[in-house]
Amino acid sequence: MTQAEIGxxxxxxxxxxxxxxxxxxxxxxxxxxxxxxxxKGWYEGxxxxxxxxxxxxxxxxxxxNTEHP
Numbered sequence: 049m050t051q052a053e054i055g056x057x058x059x060x061x062x063x064x065x066x067x068x069x070x071x072x073x074x075x076x077x078x079x080x081x082x083x084x085x086x087x088k089g090w091y092e093g094x095x096x097x098x099x100x101x102x103x104x105x106x107x108x109x110x111x112x113n114t115e116h117p
Contacts, residue, residue: 052089054098054109059087061105076100 049057062072073083078097085091086101102109 050089051092055087055089057107057109058101058105061107062087065105067105072101072104075104 062069069083069087070080073080076083076097078100082091082093082097083101086093086097098109
């Protein structure tokens with residue numbers, strides 16, 4: 049899964065749950081700018097960041113890179 053695909057999945061889930069980007073960032077203790085970058089695939093976040101996001105959205109997030117063996 050690419051950074052852009054992960055970010056798109058996060059954004060879709062956040063919107064489906066009716067959570068603003070600002071609120072999710074607050075819950076995850078990260079900046080809104082960081083979350084925007086993750087959602088747009090511009091920012092390769094740390095594993096801890098992705099885990100916080102997935103936990104707050106109650107979603108299973110596949111973050112391993114399957115493009116390279």
